[in-house]
Amino acid sequence: MKILVCITHVPDTTSKISFTENNTKFDISGVQFIIGPYDDYALARAVELKETHSASVTVLNVGGAETEPTIRKALAIGADEAIRINAEPTDSFFVAKQIADVAKDGGYDLILMGRESIDFNGGQVHGMVGELLDLPSVSPVMQLDIEGNTAKISREIEGGKESLEIGLPFVAGCQEPIAEWKIPNMRGIMSARTKPLNVIEPSDNEKKTALESFELPAEKNAVKMVDPDNVSELVDLLKNEAKVI
Amino acid sequence: MDAVEKKEAIKGGEFLIRESEAGEIFIPEEFSEEQKMMAQATQDFIDHEVTPVIERLEKGEYELGEHLLKKAGELGLLGISIPEAYGGLGMNFNTSLLIADILGSAGSFSTTYGAHTGIGTLPILYYGTEEQKQKYLPKLASGEWVGCYCLTEPDAGSDANSGKSRAVLSEDGKHYILNGQKMWISNAGYADCLIVFAKIDDDARLSAFILERTWDGITMNDEEIKLGIKGSSTRQVFFNDVKVPVENLLSARENGFKIAVNILNIGRIKLGAGGIGGMKEVIDLSTQYAIDRKQFGISISKFGAIKHKLATMAIKTFATESLNYRAGQNIDDKIAALIADGMEENEAKLKGIAQFAIECSISKVHGSEVLSYCVDEGVQVYGGMGFSEDAPMARAFRDARITRIYEGTNEINRMLMIDMLLKRAMKGELDLMGPAMAVQKELTSIPDFSNQEDNELFAAEKKVLNNLKKAGLMVAGAAAQKLMEKLSHEQEILMNLADILIEIYAAESTILRAEKLIQLKGEEASQRQVDMAKIYLHDAVSIVQNAGKEAIYAFAEGDEMRVMLMGLKRFTKIDPMNLKEARRRVADHLIENKGYAF
Ligand SMILES: Cc1cc2nc3c(=O)[nH]c(=O)nc-3n(C[C@H](O)[C@H](O)[C@H](O)COP(=O)(O)OP(=O)(O)OC[C@H]3O[C@@H](n4cnc5c(N)ncnc54)[C@H](O)[C@@H]3O)c2cc1C
Numbered sequence: 001m002k003i004l005v006c007i008t009h010v011p012d013t014t015s016k017i018s019f020t021e022n023n024t025k026f027d028i029s030g031v032q033f034i035i036g037p038y039d040d041y042a043l044a045r046a047v048e049l050k051e052t053h054s055a056s057v058t059v060l061n062v063g064g065a066e067t068e069p070t071i072r073k074a075l076a077i078g079a080d081e082a083i084r085i086n087a088e089p090t091d092s093f094f095v096a097k098q099i100a101d102v103a104k105d106g107g108y109d110l111i112l113m114g115r116e117s118i119d120f121n122g123g124q125v126h127g128m129v130g131e132l133l134d135l136p137s138v139s140p141v142m143q144l145d146i147e148g149n150t151a152k153i154s155r156e157i158e159g160g161k162e163s164l165e166i167g168l169p170f171v172a173g174c175q176e177p178i179a180e181w182k183i184p185n186m187r188g189i190m191s192a193r194t195k196p197l198n199v200i201e202p203s204d205n206e207k208k209t210a211l212e213s214f215e216l217p218a219e220k221n222a223v224k225m226v227d228p229d230n231v232s233e234l235v236d237l238l239k240n241e242a243k244v245i
Numbered sequence: 246m247d248a249v250e251k252k253e254a255i256k257g258g259e260f261l262i263r264e265s266e267a268g269e270i271f272i273p274e275e276f277s278e279e280q281k282m283m284a285q286a287t288q289d290f291i292d293h294e295v296t297p298v299i300e301r302l303e304k305g306e307y308e309l310g311e312h313l314l315k316k317a318g319e320l321g322l323l324g325i326s327i328p329e330a331y332g333g334l335g336m337n338f339n340t341s342l343l344i345a346d347i348l349g350s351a352g353s354f355s356t357t358y359g360a361h362t363g364i365g366t367l368p369i370l371y372y373g374t375e376e377q378k379q380k381y382l383p384k385l386a387s388g389e390w391v392g393c394y395c396l397t398e399p400d401a402g403s404d405a406n407s408g409k410s411r412a413v414l415s416e417d418g419k420h421y422i423l424n425g426q427k428m429w430i431s432n433a434g435y436a437d438c439l440i441v442f443a444k445i446d447d448d449a450r451l452s453a454f455i456l457e458r459t460w461d462g463i464t465m466n467d468e469e470i471k472l473g474i475k476g477s478s479t480r481q482v483f484f485n486d487v488k489v490p491v492e493n494l495l496s497a498r499e500n501g502f503k504i505a506v507n508i509l510n511i512g513r514i515k516l517g518a519g520g521i522g523g524m525k526e527v528i529d530l531s532t533q534y535a536i537d538r539k540q541f542g543i544s545i546s547k548f549g550a551i552k553h554k555l556a557t558m559a560i561k562t563f564a565t566e567s568l569n570y571r572a573g574q575n576i577d578d579k580i581a582a583l584i585a586d587g588m589e590e591n592e593a594k595l596k597g598i599a600q601f602a603i604e605c606s607i608s609k610v611h612g613s614e615v616l617s618y619c620v621d622e623g624v625q626v627y628g629g630m631g632f633s634e635d636a637p638m639a640r641a642f643r644d645a646r647i648t649r650i651y652e653g654t655n656e657i658n659r660m661l662m663i664d665m666l667l668k669r670a671m672k673g674e675l676d677l678m679g680p681a682m683a684v685q686k687e688l689t690s691i692p693d694f695s696n697q698e699d700n701e702l703f704a705a706e707k708k709v710l711n712n713l714k715k716a717g718l719m720v721a722g723a724a725a726q727k728l729m730e731k732l733s734h735e736q737e738i739l740m741n742l743a744d745i746l747i748e749i750y751a752a753e754s755t756i757l758r759a760e761k762l763i764q765l766k767g768e769e770a771s772q773r774q775v776d777m778a779k780i781y782l783h784d785a786v787s788i789v790q791n792a793g794k795e796a797i798y799a800f801a802e803g804d805e806m807r808v809m810l811m812g813l814k815r816f817t818k819i820d821p822m823n824l825k826e827a828r829r830r831v832a833d834h835l836i837e838n839k840g841y842a843f
Binding site for chain 2: 016030069072183187190192193
């Protein structure tokens with residue numbers, strides 16, 4: 001079985017977010033980058049399937065050379081090889097197109113990725129990849145088991161849970177608890193540098209969107225703690241200070 | 246080749262008489278992507294495995310410590326220093342310091358980890374026979390077995406060689422029959438493999454043995470009720486006619502004390518590095534608390550007194566970090582050079598570490614005392630909440646305290662570093678006499694008032710450092726000359742000399758790191774580090790000044806005293822700088838980044 005796992009290279013959730021160049025560029029100075037947390041779960045599931053179903057796992061990232069440490073971390077966690085498409089991941093369609101162009105001749109049985117990235121949180125790439133490859137796509141996949149040529153999936157839907165069966169190949173946007181989150185072990189880290197990381201140029205440059213500017217959310221006000229026994233104070237504050245009731 | 250030869254030339258303790266260059270020292274910013282990934286994985290291990298159970302561990306579920314060790318083993322964290330042939334990773338020394346540094350924030354588990362991977366494993370790695378290594382190391386590297394180290398006895402702590410445990414050869418010559426009692430043994434509660442020190446018959450010196458927990462005659466007391474690191478297992482261990490197969494003698498008879506000393510050298514610098522993780526954790530927590538806590542209508546992080554604390558914690562931490570990785574790399578370079586000269590690997594490792602035993606002691610004392618400073622000020626920043634078990638500072642405060650006691654108390658380490666320095670001078674390994682005489686000559690000559698404008702980066706700071714070394718040489722040289730053998734009985738003076746030595750090494754490492762950072766990242770990106778290095782140097786000058794004065798008062802009098810005091814004054818001159826503003830800049834950087842981000 002061949003699995004393709006698409007990962008994003010995103011700022012750590014605790015990063016300080018600021019912008020430069022008239023609020024059109026994200027300031028990466030001092031920011032630590034990680035594998036997108038949802039992608040990390042997709043990768044963890046792929047690595048589990050590697051053990052149970054002797055799958056081979058390829059990770060793919062659309063990004064510049066600066067994303068290679070993140071890619072090597074995926075290799076350290078257990079992917080066998082990596083592909084970096086040398087381009088800035090400007091919008092969902094562009095990224096999906098790049099992935100689809102690589103995947104169409106790759107013969108992958110599964111294409112996994114996170115349900116969404118945590119930088120722009122578009123949540124669209126898995127759907128677009130499915131369309132571009134004419135494959136079914138499912139999201140958010142929270143459980144994934146493979147039996148022969150079919151997958152058993154469960155996902156959360158409005159007010160409940162859905163279980164479905166789907167034939168391979170297909171595209172899945174994943175999230176926990178699909179797998180046990182993995183810390184790379186030291187041996188994996190050491191072997192990561194010996195695994196292949198192939199860099200390929202993007203197939204085209206078509207983009208569907210253009211960025212105008214970024215804006216930070218308004219600063220949160222300080223929190224006031226009210227004693228649970230003191231409901232009247234709470235009511236008073238909501239009425240007279242917050243003026244919401 | 247050139248580089249290796251040049252690095253090889255650096256000797257332990259030589260920093261006192263040699264002007265080091267930024268290019269020669271390793272700084273933590275130079276760690277490779279792979280090493281950083283290992284550090285991050287270690288941090289992830291703490292966040293995902295240790296932190297969620299730390300409360301239970303603290304409340305006495307000691308077996309969690311064992312469980313965590315096994316998890317650490319799965320990740321490869323127990324085999325960092327063990328060669329691949331025995332199931333480890335065979336990483337270099339500085340990488341093992343980096344992992345110890347990160348694990349330093351894991352509270353009690355940090356001791357569990359250190360006792361297992363350090364004193365519990367390394368005696369076998371460095372002194373074991375091939376059979377012993379094959380038998381024990383893979384199990385220790387994977388965490389299948391837990392190790393511990395039994396040296397201390399009720400009546401033999403700092404004076405470790407005075408232990409009463411005895412081993413006697415059985416009549417058939419196949420076993421040693423071991424009897425004795427050990428105390429304060431970390432990991433004892435779940436150790437499978439025990440390194441035990443005892444004297445054979447009436448030997449003058451200790452021998453070391455490898456014991457297995459399942460053998461008859463090994464019993465334990467209950468867990469000690471401790472001030473801190475409550476989650477680490479610490480017990481007394483008793484040996485009653487334990488039959489130890491002769492092949493489980495470690496190294497040669499009477500070689501135990503040497504083993505203990507050499508293994509402790511490693512433990513000391515690891516403990517120094519291990520402080521760093523704790524310090525950073527405390528700084529991060531204190532900074533965040535100071536930002537959130539409001540009094541008099543504003544965040545207390547806006548108060549100068551609080552900024553002073555946050556900044557000083559960070560500055561001292563920066564210094565600990567600088568000196569540890571500098572020493573760690575010196576050790577790695579020395580090991581590589583010895584191996585290149587044809588020395589066997591294990592012997593090269595031990596020799597490389599022993600060469601820097603002075604720096605290992607400095608690391609232990611500096612790291613443990615900076616950690617103590619940080620937790621103390623951390624409690625203060627938290628105010629009343631610092632005193633509450635509901636907030637994390639109380640535990641950090643308690644946990645830090647042990648680091649000044651074990652692996653040789655800080656008093657013992659202070660005495661050791663001066664003792665080693667003087668012995669090396671006496672043996673002709675380090676030329677202290679030449680430079681000390683030169684300083685004496687300088688004392689009676691007309692001072693050099695020329696204030697050449699030197700635009701070279703850190704020229705002024707380097708002059709200060711050179712002068713501090715002169716101050717150190719002057720005081721140490723005169724004390725040694727005057728008191729001769731009596732010096733070893735004048736411990737107060739030894740403590741003064743040690744303080745001087747520690748501060749010189751720390752300040753120099755910090756200045757050189759800032760200089761190298763500028764070379765790597767440019768001045769703009771290194772401004773705060775430059776602030777920190779300069780402030781540290783100022784603080785070091787004050788300490789050297791005070792310690793020097795106390796020492797001189799103690800052993801000199803009359804004209805001699807006056808000349809030396811004048812010399813001390815001359816050698817501890819430093820240009821004024823606005824320390825308050827510089828500290829504020831450091832504090833503001835902490836506040837802006839919500840923690841230690843240098
Ligand atoms: C939590 C914990 C874990 C430990 N883990 C281990 C372990 O795993 N294995 C192990 O073998 N040991 C272990 N120890 C023991 C530890 O190494 C000793 O406690 C330490 O070496 C000090 O010995 P002591 O307690 O007998 O103190 P003492 O030697 O009695 O010292 C008391 C005081 O006297 C000072 N002093 C002693 N001698 C001199 C001197 N010559 N000159 C000046 N001052 C002196 C000391 O600095 C100290 O301040 C542990 C201890 C603790 C508390």
